[in-house]
Amino acid sequence: MPVNLPADQYFALIAPACVILLGGVLLACWWVQRNQTRARFLLWMAAGYVLPALALGAQSLMTNAQLGRWSLATAVLYLAGAWGLAQGMALRCGQAHINRWVGGLAVVGTLAVLYYFSYVDDDLWARVQWLNVGVGVLQFLPTHSLLRGPRARDRLETALRWTYFFFASYTLLRPLGVWLVVPVEHVGELTRSGYWLLTLAGTLLFTLWFSLVLLACVVRDVFTTLREERNRDPLTRLLNRRAFMEAAEGVLNDRRVAPWAVVAGDIDHFKRVNDSWGHACGDQVLQSVSQVMLQQVRAGDLVSRFGGEEFVLLLQRASLDDAEGVVERIRQQMASPQGPCLPNGQQVTLSFGIAPVHSLLHLTKALSRADALLYEAKQAGRNRVHVDRLLPPSVLNDFQALKR
Numbered sequence: 001m002p003v004n005l006p007a008d009q010y011f012a013l014i015a016p017a018c019v020i021l022l023g024g025v026l027l028a029c030w031w032v033q034r035n036q037t038r039a040r041f042l043l044w045m046a047a048g049y050v051l052p053a054l055a056l057g058a059q060s061l062m063t064n065a066q067l068g069r070w071s072l073a074t075a076v077l078y079l080a081g082a083w084g085l086a087q088g089m090a091l092r093c094g095q096a097h098i099n100r101w102v103g104g105l106a107v108v109g110t111l112a113v114l115y116y117f118s119y120v121d122d123d124l125w126a127r128v129q130w131l132n133v134g135v136g137v138l139q140f141l142p143t144h145s146l147l148r149g150p151r152a153r154d155r156l157e158t159a160l161r162w163t164y165f166f167f168a169s170y171t172l173l174r175p176l177g178v179w180l181v182v183p184v185e186h187v188g189e190l191t192r193s194g195y196w197l198l199t200l201a202g203t204l205l206f207t208l209w210f211s212l213v214l215l216a217c218v219v220r221d222v223f224t225t226l227r228e229e230r231n232r233d234p235l236t237r238l239l240n241r242r243a244f245m246e247a248a249e250g251v252l253n254d255r256r257v258a259p260w261a262v263v264a265g266d267i268d269h270f271k272r273v274n275d276s277w278g279h280a281c282g283d284q285v286l287q288s289v290s291q292v293m294l295q296q297v298r299a300g301d302l303v304s305r306f307g308g309e310e311f312v313l314l315l316q317r318a319s320l321d322d323a324e325g326v327v328e329r330i331r332q333q334m335a336s337p338q339g340p341c342l343p344n345g346q347q348v349t350l351s352f353g354i355a356p357v358h359s360l361l362h363l364t365k366a367l368s369r370a371d372a373l374l375y376e377a378k379q380a381g382r383n384r385v386h387v388d389r390l391l392p393p394s395v396l397n398d399f400q401a402l403k404r
C-alpha cells in the first residue's frame with residue numbers, strides 16, 4: 001500500500017476513526033453490564049460499528065486496482081458488520097437471532113457476485129452496488145421484529161427502532177440512488193470521488209445519530225437495573241419493604257382507586273420446610289408462593305416480601321370481601337403442589353390477616369392491624385384468614401361519603 005498519499009485521503013480516515021471510537025464506547029458499555037444477558041446486544045452492535053469502519057478506513061487509502069484485489073476481504077468485514085448490527089438489533093427487540101438462512105444466503109450470494117466482478121469481469125461499480133445490496137439485505141433482517149415484536153416500551157426505544165429502520169432502508173435504496181444520480185463512467189479513483197465522500201459523511205452522520213439514541217437507551221437501562229436492584233427482593237423479585245412503602249404512597253394518594261385493603265400473609269411452619277427438605281427447597285417454595293400471589297392480584301395491586309416468609313399485599317378498589325376473595329384464591333392455588341422439591345402430598349399453607357386502609361396516614365396502623373390479625377390466625381391453628389371487620393364509625397362515614 002502506498003505511503004505518500006494525498007492529504008485528503010488521510011483526512012478520509014477521520015470518519016472511520018470516529019466510528020471505531022464509538023464502537024469502543026459500546027464495548028465499554030457492554031463490559032460494565034457484562035453479567036447481564038440482555039446487554040449482549042451491545043457486543044454485536046460494537047462489532048457492527050468496528051468491522052465496517054476498519055474496511056472503510058483501509059479502502060480510503062486504496063487505489064481502484066487495490067480495491068479490486070482486496071474486494072472479498074473488505075466485503076467480509078462489511079457483511080460481518082451488517083450481521084452484527086442486525087443481530088444486535090434483533091436481540092434488543094427480543095428476538096433470539098436473525099433469520100440465519102436468509103442471512104447466510106445474502107452473504108454467500110454477495111461474495112459470489114463480488115468474486116465474479118473482481119476476478120472474471122473487473123467492474124468496480126458493480127461491486128460497490130452489489131455489496132450495498134448485500135449489506136442492506138442483512139441490515140433489513142431484524143425489521144420484522146422491530147415492527148412485529150414486543151412493543152417499544154417508550155419513545156426513546158421507538159426512536160432507536162425508527163432510526164435503525166431508516167438506516168437499513170437507506171442502505172438498501174442507496175444503490176438505486178447512485179445508479180440514477182452518479183455519472184459512473186467519469187468516476188476515476190473511487191476513493192477520491194464525491195460518491196466516496198458522501199458515503200463517509202452518510203456513515204458518520206448515521207452512526208453519530210444512532211449512537212446518541214443507543215447510548216441514551218443504555219444509560220436508561222442502567223438506571224432501570226439499579227432501581228430494580230434497589231427495589232426488588234433478589235429471590236422472588238417482589239417489591240421489598242422500602243419499595244412497597246414508596247409505591248403505596250402513590251396508590252393511597254389516588255382516591256379513584258379507593259377502597260384499599262392490606263393483606264399480611266405468612267407461610268405456616270416454614271422452618272420445617274427448610275429443616276426437612278433443605279434451604280434450596282425453601283427458596284423454591286418462596287418463589288412459588290410469590291408467583292401464586294402475583295397471579296391472583298390485579299394490575300396496580302402491590303405484592304411485596306417484607307422479609308423471611310412474610311408477604312404484604314396492598315389491594316386497590318378492594319372491599320374487605322374482595323380482599324378475602326383474593327386470599328381465598330391464593331389459598332386454593334396453594335393446595336396444588338408448590339415446588340418440585342416437596343414430596344408427593346406435601347402442601348404448604350399460609351395464614352393471613354386482612355385490614356382496611358383508609359388513607360396514607362393510616363397505612364402504618366393498618367399494617368400493624370393486619371399483622372396482629374395474622375398472629376391471631378396463627379394462634380387459632382394456622383391455614384386460615386382473619387379479617388378486620390370492625391370499622392370505627394368516623395371511618396364508616398368517610399366510606400359512605402366516598403361511595404356517594
Ligand SMILES: Nc1nc2c(ncn2[C@@H]2O[C@H](COP(=O)(O)OP(=O)(O)OP(=O)(O)O)[C@@H](O)[C@H]2O)c(=O)[nH]1
Binds near residue numbers: 274280283308
Ligand atoms: N429458604 C429460605 N428460608 C428462609 C428465608 N428467609 C427466612 N427463612 C427461614 O424461614 C424460617 C421462619 O421460621 P419461623 O419464623 O420460626 O416461622 P415458621 O417456621 O414459618 O412458623 P410459623 O410462622 O409460626 O408458622 C426460618 O427457618 C428462616 O431461616 C429465605 O430467604 N429462604
